[in-house]
Amino acid sequence: MSANQSSSNPSAPAHQQHDLIVFARYPELGKVKTRLAAGVGPERALQVYRRLLAHTQAVTTDLPARKWLWLAEAGPTADQSDPWVGYQRRPQPPGDLGHRMQSAFSHAFAEGATAAVIIGTDCPGLTHEHLRDAYEALRTHEVVLGPATDGGYYLLGMKKVWPELFANKRWSTDSVRADTLADARRLGLQVHLLPELRDVDTADDLRAWETAEKRGS
Template sequence: MSTLTSQQEDLVVFARYPELGKVKTRLAAGVGPERALQVYRELLAHTQAVTKQLPVRKWLWLAEAGLGADRSDPWVGYQRLPQPAGDLGHRMQSAFAHAFAEGATAAVIIGTDCPGLTTEHLQEAYAALRTHDLVLGPATDGGYYLLGMKQVWPVLFQNKQWSTASVRADTLADAQRLGLQVRLLPELQDVDTADDLAAWQVTQKAES
């Protein structure tokens, strides 16, 4: 008699509370801190909207916030945790390890920088993890907007030049050396700089 294995799919979101001068600093260098904060609020709202209906357990890992942070964002249905110290790789590895320690059989991590992300992309990621070891959503800047896995492979988070164009290629090279089956999602654009914002605005006008 066969038994069904229960699946626990988790979503991890890395975010910050909105705070003038503390969010989207690379974007703020080109458009000013007030506009960068406005864009960040739009990106937060978008991320909340596309994840709202997902039938998964949700974790919100928050960066340290200052006294001026707006802590009223409606992250309904999320369990909140503080991001640990360390570089992005260490923080992501810690978040994945926590999810699996809490019983997850598959986990996906995203940030709040990708206005092109849809609920369907996330659903595709979870579906891919039923037949693949790793799923990656490539960003146009050479990084990735999504990473999903069924167990932690520490090497994927080590020896990376985070926030540079080499991250995706280095991650995929590590995955190949590990012999992992990888599924790539459609390439999307993050909004990190003034040029990214301008490109996003062009896309918005084209779609309206």
Template sequence: MPHLLIFARHPELGRVKTRLAATVGAEGALAVYKELLAHTRAVVAPLPVHKTVWLAEAPTSPRQAAEWPGYEPLLQPAGDLGRKMQVAFEHAFAQHAGQVLIIGTDCPGLTTAHLTEAFEALHTHDVVLGPAADGGYYLLGMRQLYPQLFQGKNWSTATVRAETLADIRNLNLRLHQLPELQDIDTSADLNAWQISSGRTLVPGLRVV
């Protein structure tokens, strides 16, 4: 069974999209995050795969506990982002997953077709990468664990993609890359995506 892993947070005021909130306010950032969550769930829904949501915090109410029906809910472990992702992949492979993808909830351009392409590519490639416009990546997939991909990275910086690609080359792995997409972390990201897509994520939201 293929596995899809999602890293997410509960949509709570003041606890999501803090860099975006610096310019659009906490309520605006929460509205954006809720739209991104809804989009992520929608594009994932048609996939016949095992779905695990790795949450940054434990649910504090029945409403939060019911936010991800049909998903295996787990808590992200301690450590940096690389450590968290490595543990998530280890858990999936321990359940005998044949192909494993990990995504976040920041990419409004992600489609079901991208995810389907990634799973299909893992039949003939060792690694799949979805490059993000900020120099990171919005998707990573593999057929077995390669711990090097999660180590020695300056996470949340513009060098992550280049560092990961260097590891893939050094390991002589067969790589399939998806189209570059825009993650939404700042108002500049949101502006860039809305201009390039011709869409508005949250109608009426003033983006500085």
């Protein structure tokens, strides 16, 4: 069954609590987008990061979901002035990315979520429609994945915590998506894939984004 057909699912709970989890860090020179900074310098990387934060806020503003902002530890020069209106803030716990994401999902479900989606702040191609489609797909699928062109993913959604999806991953490598999908297959989970999008992590990614903007795409 496609995501567009799922709204008539008679087994769907009467009350749906959709949660959105955003992983981010406060803007801070030399501490954000370090891979990008290696190619364009820390000042330019900070400027790009602020644009990505603004984009993430814009596409989630009208999303009918309870919103959680999980923040990395701030450094002494971090700009903490952005209010992130509509978000409840939480500190990211210690541990690798998988442990931190699993903790955030577990918190959302403990707070009553029936479907939760996590995103970062690296994807300028992310739209409100992608997020809406993710929640719609979770009516009929256990997992939703937004594949990134670098072999990772820009979005992960689920209706309960599957610890295997967060374990034994080489985070920030091109094997993350394939390993996650392989785990989902072993668990017998139905996975809905969103369109593939490009994160902005390197100077090449930034050039591709700027070129697409000039072309109006």
